Amino acid sequence: MRIIRRTIRDLARYCGVEITRYSPNEMGKDPFLDMQRFLTDCEKPVIFDVGANVGQTVSLLKKAFPSSCVHSFEPSPTTFQILSNNCRDVPSFHAWNYGVGSQDATLSFLESERSDMSSFLPPSKFAGCNVDKITDVPVITLDAFSEKNQVDYIHVLKSDTQGFDFEVFKGASRLMQENKIRLIYFEFIFSDMYKGLPKFHDVFCYLSENNFDLVSFYESHFQGDLVGWTDALLVNRKFRENRS
16 A cells, blocks of 8 residues: 555656645645634634735635625725726625825835736836826824724735735734734735845734744745745734634
8 A cells, every 4th residue: 555655756756746645634734724722712704905906815715714704905096997896796795995104104015917917116126017097095094993983803914915914913003912813814025026125034024023833834935045925824922822
């Protein structure tokens, strides 16, 4: 049997496929399963989907948390319409045509020929696409939005803003200080993809100082022989300590 397993594994590798043992209870393999582990006591989690684009993550979040209330934020008016159409039948879903940042303002959004690469930051060496148009859009902070819309608690803050995530976190400082965000799931870019990208240690130190611990990294993407970007999940320290 061992020889058969080895032969199958070798054949799979020859075809470019790696076979590994499936361990559903192992942490660090699937971010949505890990989120579920931390939210077993929550019947209707509130999820903020910042940088929603056309709704790629909404279906994954709803699959993991069918009863969740999802607030999706997308700054591009054109992309926002696609997002709204794609998710119009999703229950307890709210779409907001705002950017999210560290202060309430109007900022220039650099819309790429690939909508998932659009950012408030100018593209750089490894962006791989050009700016198609520049649109002035309203930007809000999560602190102000939550207060205005009477959102008392965020169970999952997902942020994928093409390098602008640090500004998103700064705009949620009150929520963090009051321990009202349970999980943060975000994409961090290491490579020279946008101008003005923050350093990872600056972002990590900020989150750590605001009571967040790293759960795991997921699905790293490489450019050349260096990691270009990866996803990270962090958990609120106070919540985890009270949960233990």
